[in-house]
Amino acid sequence: MSQDSDTAIKTICKHYGNDAGRMMDIVLAVQEKFGCVSSAAMDMIARAVGTKRVEVESVVSFYAFLSTEQKGKVVIRLCHDVIDCMRGCDRVAEAFREELGIDVGDTTPDGLITLEYAPCIGMCDQAPAALVNETVVTHLSSDAAREIVRKLRQRLAPHQLVEHLGDGNNAHPLVQSMVVNNIRKAGPVVLAELTPGQALAKALAMTPAEVIRDVKTARLREGGRRAALRAVQCRRGGAGHVQGSGDPDRVSGRGVRGDDDLRLRGRRRHGHPVSAR
């Protein structure tokens, strides 16, 4: 790493008080300056803030938006999750590939654009969708993909790809996004008139049998379903006995006796409704 880079990284670390607790700010600033957080940069950051290299690397390797390798100035992250696949994202990917002359995962030779696949970006109802740096583009087609590349090559900034604004706060001057909210009807969860603590008060007023009935009939999947089964187990075990396996930080947990000083962590949430403590 050059002397200039060395100085720049030290300056960034100093700006954040050489504080290892500001690691996210530091690595983001380094990535913004250099386009990535290289292995050498991680060593340097660790030295500057007086921590171990693994502390830096654990942050950089955890977040998909941080990279140890140089990417293009613009990164197109095309959602390739199931909904987008059903809505034709492969055709969009093909158009991006053809127009850019690169494959997914590559960067154009001029260093301008990187094309990547991404898991769900939360735009399932407006798929196929992509992030162009931080700009969301929705309802993509092959033509739209080609047009995006043409505009980026004309050096338009990603936010200039937004030609029409979505509804609600998407049109706010500080947001300026093409996303539409697609919330059509107020219900008990979305857009409901609720006062803080209302749901909790309702849950606490329910009997254990009512809680079990609700979790059984809620059509829960995955974690929710497991939580429901655990609740039923709790009930069968009687007050003060929760049995299960595995991870103490999650809902599943340790066998627990009725001793007051034994604490359930995540599982406590589910133990309470069925009288476990």
Ligand code: FES
């Ligand atoms: S599955 Fe593609 S945005 Fe959600």
